[in-house]
Every structure is written in C-alpha cells, then in structure tokens.
Amino acid sequence: MPKNVDIKRAKILDVAKKRFAHFGMAKTTMAEIAKDLSFSKALLYYYFPDKHSLYTAVMEHVINDMMQKVENYLTTITTVEKAVIFMIETRMDTFRENYNLFEYSSSLFMQNPSEMYKNLGPFFEKERDQYCRILRIGIQNGEVIDEQVDESAELLLFGLMGMRAGVLSKGVNSFLFPSPNDFDRILSKQKRLAHIFLRGLRP
Amino acid sequence: MPKNVDIKRAKILDVAKKRFAHFGMAKTTMAEIAKDLSFSKALLYYYFPDKHSLYTAVMEHVINDMMQKVENYLTTITTVEKAVIFMIETRMDTFRENYNLFEYSSSLFMQNPSEMYKNLGPFFEKERDQYCRILRIGIQNGEVIDEQVDESAELLLFGLMGMRAGVLSKGVNSFLFPSPNDFDRILSKQKRLAHIFLRGLRP
DNA sequence: ATATTGACTATTTCTTTTTAAAGTTCAAAG
DNA sequence: CTTTGAACTTTAAAAAGAAATAGTCAATAT
Numbered sequence: 001m002p003k004n005v006d007i008k009r010a011k012i013l014d015v016a017k018k019r020f021a022h023f024g025m026a027k028t029t030m031a032e033i034a035k036d037l038s039f040s041k042a043l044l045y046y047y048f049p050d051k052h053s054l055y056t057a058v059m060e061h062v063i064n065d066m067m068q069k070v071e072n073y074l075t076t077i078t079t080v081e082k083a084v085i086f087m088i089e090t091r092m093d094t095f096r097e098n099y100n101l102f103e104y105s106s107s108l109f110m111q112n113p114s115e116m117y118k119n120l121g122p123f124f125e126k127e128r129d130q131y132c133r134i135l136r137i138g139i140q141n142g143e144v145i146d147e148q149v150d151e152s153a154e155l156l157l158f159g160l161m162g163m164r165a166g167v168l169s170k171g172v173n174s175f176l177f178p179s180p181n182d183f184d185r186i187l188s189k190q191k192r193l194a195h196i197f198l199r200g201l202r203p
Numbered sequence: 204m205p206k207n208v209d210i211k212r213a214k215i216l217d218v219a220k221k222r223f224a225h226f227g228m229a230k231t232t233m234a235e236i237a238k239d240l241s242f243s244k245a246l247l248y249y250y251f252p253d254k255h256s257l258y259t260a261v262m263e264h265v266i267n268d269m270m271q272k273v274e275n276y277l278t279t280i281t282t283v284e285k286a287v288i289f290m291i292e293t294r295m296d297t298f299r300e301n302y303n304l305f306e307y308s309s310s311l312f313m314q315n316p317s318e319m320y321k322n323l324g325p326f327f328e329k330e331r332d333q334y335c336r337i338l339r340i341g342i343q344n345g346e347v348i349d350e351q352v353d354e355s356a357e358l359l360l361f362g363l364m365g366m367r368a369g370v371l372s373k374g375v376n377s378f379l380f381p382s383p384n385d386f387d388r389i390l391s392k393q394k395r396l397a398h399i400f401l402r403g404l405r406p
Numbered sequence: 407a408t409a410t411t412g413a414c415t416a417t418t419t420c421t422t423t424t425t426a427a428a429g430t431t432c433a434a435a436g
Numbered sequence: 437c438t439t440t441g442a443a444c445t446t447t448a449a450a451a452a453g454a455a456a457t458a459g460t461c462a463a464t465a466t
Binding site: 232233234244245248252253254 | 427428429
Binding site: 030 | 456457458459460461
C-alpha cells in the first residue's frame with residue numbers, strides 16, 4: 001500500500017501539473033499551488049526541495065505515462081513503421097495536451113540549450129531508447145538491418161526533431177503558439193521522414 | 204564592364220564581411236566599416252539604405268559563393284550520395300569560416316524564429332532547391348525514385364538541421380561557441396543520415 | 407517523530423529613468 | 437552624381453527602485 005507521504009506527493013503533482021499545463025511554469029506560483037490544495041506554501045517545500053524539482057517531477061510523470069503507453073503498444077507490434085508512427089503520434093499528443101508544460105523547457109532552449117538539456121535530456125534519452133527497442137525488434141523481424149542501432153535511433157530522433165524546428169521556423173509567431181495546423185504539418189513530415197528512414201534500413 | 208558604383212558596393216561588402224565574420228553583426232558599427240574604407244559614414248548610406256540591408260547583402264554574397272561551389276561540383280557528379288556529402292561539407296565549411304556572420308541570424312532565432320526566417324529563409328530555400336536538383340539527377344541516373352522531390356528535399360534539409368540542433372543541445376555552452384569537435388560530430392551524423400535517407404529513396 | 411504553519415528573508419523579475427552609443431538623415435559642397 | 441560634417445532619432449545598456457515570488461526556519465500541533 002502507498003504511504004501517506006506518497007499520496008500527498010501525488011496530490012501535489014496532480015495540482016501542479018494542472019497549473020503548469022494551463023498557465024505554464026513561469027506563471028504559476030508556489031502560493032497558488034498551495035492555495036489549490038488549501039494548505040500552506042511551506043508545506044510544498046516539505047515535499048519538494050524547490051520549484052524546479054516539482055516541475056521536473058511533473059515532467060517525469062507525464063513522460064513516464066507516455067512511455068508506458070508506447071511500451072504497451074510495443075507488445076502488439078506488427079511492423080516497425082507502425083510502431084514508429086504510433087510513437088510519433090503519442091509524442092505529439094502528449095505535446096499538444098501539455099503544451100504549456102513543455103513550453104518552459106523550450107524557452108530554456110532559447111536562452112541556453114544546455115540548460116534545457118538538463119530538463120529534457122532524460123526525456124530524449126528515454127525516447128532514443130524506445131527507438132532502439134523498436135529497431136531491435138525490426139532486426140529480429142528481418143525488417144531492418146543495422147549495425148549501429150544506438151546511433152541510428154539517435155539519428156532518427158534528431159531528424160524528427162528537425163521537422164519540428166523546420167516547420168516552426170517558417171510560421172509567423174508559431175514558435176510561441178504553434179497552431180493546430182503547425183502540429184499537423186510537423187506530424188506529416190515526421191511520418192514521411194520515418195518512412196524513408198526505415199526504408200533506408202531495409203536489408 | 205562593372206560600373207563604378209558596383210565596384211564601390213563590392214568594396215563595402217568586402218570590408219563589411221570581414222568585420223561581420225570577425226566580430227559579428229551586433230558588435231560592428233557603421234562607423235568602423237566607414238573608417239576601414241576611410242570614407243564617411245554617410246556614404247555607406249548612399250550605397251546601402253541601412254545596416255540590415257548591408258548585412259543581408261553580405262549574407263547573400265557568402266551564400267551565393269557557396270551555392271556556386273556546389274553548382275560547379277554538380278557538373279562532375281558521380282553519385283547522388285557524393286553530391287549530398289559535398290554539399291553538406293561545403294555548407295559546414297562556410298558555416299565554420301563565417302561563424303560570427305551567421306551568429307546574428309541564429310540569435311534572432313532565439314528571440315523570434317520567424318524573424319530569423321526573413322534572414323535565413325532565402326538561404327534555406329536555395330539549399331532546398333539544390334537538394335531538389337540533386338535528387339532529380341538521381342532520378343535520371345536511376346539511383347533514386349521519388350514522386351515528391353520538393354517535399355523530400357525539404358525533409359532532407361530539415362533532417363540535417365536536426366542533427367545540428369540535436370548535437371548542440373547536448374554540449375555545455377556549445378550553442379554559443381560550437382567547438383571544432385561539435386562541428387565534426389554534426390557532420391558525421393549528417394553524413395550518416397544522408398546515407399540512410401538516400402538508401403530509403405532507392406528504387 | 408512527522409507534518410504543518412505563519413512570519414521572515416533572499417532572490418528574481420519588472421518598471422522606470424537615465425545616459426551613452428550607434429543608426430540614420432540632410433543640407434551643402436566637391 | 438558623390439561625398440561629407442553635423443544634427444537628429446532610435447536603440448541598447450546601466451542603474452535604481454519597487455513589487456512579486458521563491459525559499460527558510462523556529463514554533464506548534466498531531
């Protein structure tokens with residue numbers, strides 16, 4: 001059974017997630033989160049050392065959910081391409097739904113990419129590992145032949161990220177508020193890239 | 204024969220390029236450029252409407268040189284992959300040699316990507332067109348089969364850009380001062396991506 | 407011992423003001 | 437048509453002050 005402490009932590013994470021996803025990290029104050037839970041600000045610091053840790057914990061939670069979703073799908077895998085597409089779509093959904101949550105990390109990227117990497121780094125690594133797994137499954141299936149799976153997975157990840165950067169750099173103001181249209185364009189480019197990429201790994 | 208005006212414009216461009224490439228756009232003043240040429244600041248404004256136009260003109264010049272280099276190479280083309288690699292390398296060389304020149308455009312990207320697009324947009328489009336040409340040659344050679352060349356060229360361009368973003372986001376401070384090491388890592392990843400990508404376009 | 411708080415302090419962020427520097431214009435001269 | 441010195445305007449950096457918010461801690465309650 002979960003300890004009392006864990007339950008409270010979970011409650012805090014839940015409320016914080018809502019605030020962060022709605023208003024973003026910067027425009028959410030610790031006082032507000034405390035008020036939502038109707039207890040004191042100081043108590044937040046009893047459960048989380050600082051705001052940044054709270055944010056990171058929320059991120060981790062969201063990302064783990066996403067990874068779990070993909071993980072489950074992988075058990076019913078049919079083709080490598082379908083797996084990759086599922087992953088891209090799941091990722092995009094997560095991004096769409098929690099845009100303001102990620103926005104903070106993205107804005108860090110603007111100022112200092114390496115600072116951002118401390119936030120999103122573990123995220124990227126999990127994603128890369130996920131792609132690794134998918135590729136390995138493909139190798140077993142005989143769909144894919146690849147000597148450097150880790151490297152290829154990273155290539156794919158970076159390439160897909162490039163679609164995002166490329167599309168967003170074109171639109172006016174789109175970096176601040178990616179329109180649904182932007183999301184669609186990114187997604188479709190990502191799918192096409194994935195298709196070509198996987199084709200390039202065929203035996 | 205070139206007109207006198209053109210010669211002077213070229214001289215200004217030359218001096219401005221040196222300053223921009225060395226100290227960057229922001230830390231170069233019109234007064235300094237004028238002084239280098241030992242004529243008055245006001246005269247610069249006789250040849251160029253404003254500083255930004257001068258910067259853009261320099262960029263265009265550098266980019267055109269680069270494009271020309273690739274253009275020449277394409278006449279001696281052997282395989283599509285070699286052409287792409289030549290292009291990637293030429294691009295990287297240009298970037299390395301004129302880093303501070305591009306830095307201004309990159310910094311615009313940090314603040315407002317769409318603003319940057321006004322600077323680098325034409326650049327990207329030329330690059331994309333170049334990739335288009337290469338792919339079309341590949342189609343004629345029978346190396347490549349592709350229904351949507353324009354789209355594929357953009358995919359490749361964005362994908363390669365992703366290698367850059369991906370590598371740079373990892374290193375500490377690397378965005379401000381990409382180390383030679385960073386350049387090498389980007390280049391090698393770009394080459395590998397290009398290889399897989401082109402393989403994916405084979406008949 | 408663990409959980410909780412109010413009151414306090416320390417930082418960060420935002421605004422405003424100021425000042426210097428750099429971009430830009432223009433009438434006049436070569 | 438070119439070129440310039442001097443004046444003008446705009447931008448950018450620095451300083452200062454105020455407000456908001458992150459973070460601490462001794463005291464209290466369970």
